[in-house]
Amino acid sequence: MQRVTLISMYDEYCLGVRYMSALLQREGHSVHVILFKGVEFITPRDVPPPERQEEGGYYAYASYVSRTELELVLDLLRKQEPHLVGISFSSINFGVAQFLTEQIRKRLGVPVIWGGVDSTINPETNIPYTDMLCVGEGEYPLLNLVNAMDRGKDITCIPSIWVNRDGTIYRNPVMKLEQNPDKYPFPDFEPANKTLILNDRISEALYPPHSHLYTNFMIMGARGCPFTCSYCCSGHYRKIYKGDCIIRQRSPENVIRELEYRLETWPWPLQRVEFYDDVLPANKAWIREFSPLYAERVGLPFFGYTHPNVGDPENLALLQKAGLHYLIMGIQSGSQRVLKEVLNRRHTKERTIQTAQNILDTGAKLLVDFIGYNPLVREEDNVETLELLCDLPRPFGIIKINPMAYYDNYVITEIAMKEGILDQLERPKGVHAYQAIMKPEYIFWEYLHTLAQFDGFTKEHLMGLAKDGYLRENPEILEEIVTNFYRTTYQGGNPVAHKDQYIDELHRRLAEFENSRIMAVYRKAGNWLRGRNRMKKLYRFLRRSLSRNGRKGPVGFRV
Numbered sequence: 001m002q003r004v005t006l007i008s009m010y011d012e013y014c015l016g017v018r019y020m021s022a023l024l025q026r027e028g029h030s031v032h033v034i035l036f037k038g039v040e041f042i043t044p045r046d047v048p049p050p051e052r053q054e055e056g057g058y059y060a061y062a063s064y065v066s067r068t069e070l071e072l073v074l075d076l077l078r079k080q081e082p083h084l085v086g087i088s089f090s091s092i093n094f095g096v097a098q099f100l101t102e103q104i105r106k107r108l109g110v111p112v113i114w115g116g117v118d119s120t121i122n123p124e125t126n127i128p129y130t131d132m133l134c135v136g137e138g139e140y141p142l143l144n145l146v147n148a149m150d151r152g153k154d155i156t157c158i159p160s161i162w163v164n165r166d167g168t169i170y171r172n173p174v175m176k177l178e179q180n181p182d183k184y185p186f187p188d189f190e191p192a193n194k195t196l197i198l199n200d201r202i203s204e205a206l207y208p209p210h211s212h213l214y215t216n217f218m219i220m221g222a223r224g225c226p227f228t229c230s231y232c233c234s235g236h237y238r239k240i241y242k243g244d245c246i247i248r249q250r251s252p253e254n255v256i257r258e259l260e261y262r263l264e265t266w267p268w269p270l271q272r273v274e275f276y277d278d279v280l281p282a283n284k285a286w287i288r289e290f291s292p293l294y295a296e297r298v299g300l301p302f303f304g305y306t307h308p309n310v311g312d313p314e315n316l317a318l319l320q321k322a323g324l325h326y327l328i329m330g331i332q333s334g335s336q337r338v339l340k341e342v343l344n345r346r347h348t349k350e351r352t353i354q355t356a357q358n359i360l361d362t363g364a365k366l367l368v369d370f371i372g373y374n375p376l377v378r379e380e381d382n383v384e385t386l387e388l389l390c391d392l393p394r395p396f397g398i399i400k401i402n403p404m405a406y407y408d409n410y411v412i413t414e415i416a417m418k419e420g421i422l423d424q425l426e427r428p429k430g431v432h433a434y435q436a437i438m439k440p441e442y443i444f445w446e447y448l449h450t451l452a453q454f455d456g457f458t459k460e461h462l463m464g465l466a467k468d469g470y471l472r473e474n475p476e477i478l479e480e481i482v483t484n485f486y487r488t489t490y491q492g493g494n495p496v497a498h499k500d501q502y503i504d505e506l507h508r509r510l511a512e513f514e515n516s517r518i519m520a521v522y523r524k525a526g527n528w529l530r531g532r533n534r535m536k537k538l539y540r541f542l543r544r545s546l547s548r549n550g551r552k553g554p555v556g557f558r559v
Contacts, residue, residue: 002150003030005082007073009089009097010063012038012196012207013218015276016115016138017088018187023139026185029146032080033188034073035196037063038208042092058099060430065096068200070103076195076202077108083149085110086142087130091118091407095430098129105131113145113161117233118432120240121409123162125432127169133162136174136240137223139184177244181223182254189217191267206267215271217262221290222249225278227307229332230344230411231371231404234278249283252290259298272325273302280304280327281315291322301325303496308347311355316362326365326496328399329355333371334388335381342376342415349388357393366396367495370449373403373435373442375424376416382445386466389452390459397495398453401446406434440475447478453495454485 006021008014012035021031044062053059056067065073077085085104089097101112113132120135127133132155134141141160148155156163159175178184196203207213224247228235238246263270281287281304294302303326316324331352332343339345359366370385406413406425413434416422425434436442448471452462465471471478491497 001028001030002083002146003032003081004084004086004146005032005034005077005080006086006088007034007036007100009087009093009100010037010039010042011035011088011090012211012213013276014088015187015218015220017086018189019184020086020139020142021188022185023143024146025188027143027147029150031188032076032082032193032195034076035194035207036065036069036073037198038196038211040208040210041198058096058430060095061092061428063093063096063430065099066200069197070100072197072200072202073100074103074107077104077110082110084146085112087112087114088116089114089118090116091121091405091432093430094118094126094432098430101130113142115142118407121233121236121407122432123171125408127162127164128167131164135160135162136237137177140178141175174240177241177246177248179245179248181248181250186258186261189262190265212274214268216274217259217266217270217272218274218276219255219258220250220276221255221280221286222247222277222282224248226282227279227309228344230342230415231407233407233410235344235411236409247282249286252286252293255290256293256297259294259300263298263300270300273298273300275302275304277304279307279310281306281312281319282310284312284315287315287318291318294322299323303327305330306355306359308352308355311351311358313358313361316358316364320362320364324362324364326367327359328367328369329359330369331388332369333377333381334385335377336384338374338377338381342374342412343371344411349391352388353392356396360393360395365496367399368392368396369399370401371404372401372446372449373438375421375436376404376419382449383463383466385445386449386452386462387459389449390462394455395498396453397490397498398450399495401450403435403442408432440473444472444475444478447475447482450482451478451485454489 004024006017008017014033014035017033021033024031042062047059047062047064048066053064054067057070058065087097087101097114101114104110104112111131113134114126114130115134115138119126119133123133123135132145138160141158144158145155145161148158155161156165156170157172159172161172163170163172191206194206196205196207198208212218224237224245225232225234226247228238234246259273301323303324306327306329308329308331329352331347332345333339334349334352336349339347356366356368404412406416416425416434422434424437426437427434448462448465451457451465465478486495489498
């Protein structure tokens with residue numbers, strides 16, 4: 001039996017790590033998972049300023065390891081005495097992974113293997129900094145590696161595993177993809193053998209404070225994406241797995257059984273399910289089988305991610321019957337030139353609008369996703385995107401617009417090189433990607449596009465704002481306007497949770513309270529009830545709060 005510690009950098013969801021942990025444990029190996037911080041902390045704002053940085057730590061653009069946190073990791077590893085340490089990270093955390101690996105190898109002498117998208121896309125760049133890395137999906141490759149270590153066999157010829165032996169690199173071809181994902185055990189979300197390191201200490205909590213995993217359960221019904229967007233890793237996976245079927249679907253029964261198990265064992269009451277599939281929905285036969293099973297045996301609201309070219313009304317209706325709450329549709333741009341020549345996405349404006357309408361027709365909520373801060377986008381492209389937003393059916397919400405990341409060896413980065421825009425990009429410390437050097441116009445277009453989701457702004461009005469030179473030079477004005485709209489329109493600034501719906505729910509609950517037995521007894525007992533003045537004041541306050549200012553939100557409540 002081998003002891004393995006898997007470290008997930010800034011990602012408490014880490015489905016890949018959890019699948020590998022479950023498979024290794026099923027085969028008799030001991031696994032401990034260290035969650036190093038979480039998704040919400042990947043931000044430049046969270047990195048301490050220079051005057052607060054500890055000597056002996058590592059501080060990059062959007063992630064860091066303090067000296068205290070480094071010692072916590074090393075102390076854990078000393079106690080666990082692993083035969084192998086695995087580090088899973090994304091491109092934005094490359095520098096942190098490099099630093100942590102160097103310290104583990106130097107001070108503990110334990111071999112380290114890297115995994116994740118960055119190691120798959122950039123194996124030649126990454127292998128000098130680690131003992132091993134995994135290219136592609138890692139469940140069976142890692143299991144084969146650990147089994148070989150356990151039996152004292154040669155580890156330099158395992159498919160999908162690259163090995164660095166004192167500078168000699170053993171590059172092995174990728175293993176064939178497992179075509180039946182039902183063969184994998186359910187990912188390891190068990191509380192046992194998990195440690196969260198956060199804010200210079202080992203946390204008593206299982207997840208970071210605002211993690212979705214306190215209320216949501218994340219699951220994948222299928223692996224692989226049918227599209228090959230230039231800014232995504234899916235096109236690269238098609239290259240390295242040439243000849244394999246990329247899209248592999250779990251059976252509906254297998255998905256339902258996992259969800260039933262989680263409902264029984266989750267430490268907190270689950271409120272919703274998050275499908276982490278690249279695109280939902282796609283397979284009509286699968287959805288027809290899945291929908292009644294989910295409605296009968298799970299019944300929680302769920303959401304997922306979709307594409308403008310995947311909006312069949314029948315599929316959407318079936319998902320809505322099962323419990324579909326909302327879909328996040330990746331549009332990315334309203335410009336047909338950008339979609340075709342830059343992003344390698346093929347969806348017309350008409351198709352995008354129709355899919356949006358199909359989603360709304362089911363009664364589900366619609367959120368849309370865009371990419372900004374892209375030097376390959378021209379003025380007329382931004383105007384075309386604004387026009388699309390103005391013409392989209394309402395209501396819809398906009399997820400915060402993502403800046404374009406030019407990851408190493410991605411198609412979008414090759415396009416940037418051909419177009420000669422590298423002088424408009426910068427490479428942040430510790431990141432395997434370029435990003436645009438900030439310009440006021442990027443901020444202007446982000447917040448003007450975002451403003452289009454709110455009622456009260458006509459197309460004519462927004463097009464007029466697009467020509468406003470003062471706003472272009474002072475985009476912080478738009479930023480402040482949009483920020484205030486998010487606060488006043490959405491619960492907690494989340495576009496999924498519209499405040500109007502919360503107010504309607506408060507009205508409904510108050511009506512139920514008025515007609516309840518408690519209120520009947522209260523009215524009947526009158527002055528005989530103790531504390532009657534307090535109850536009356538509370539009752540009147542609720543009534544007054546819900547009626548004041550119409551639907552702008554009850555005074556005195558954080559709704």
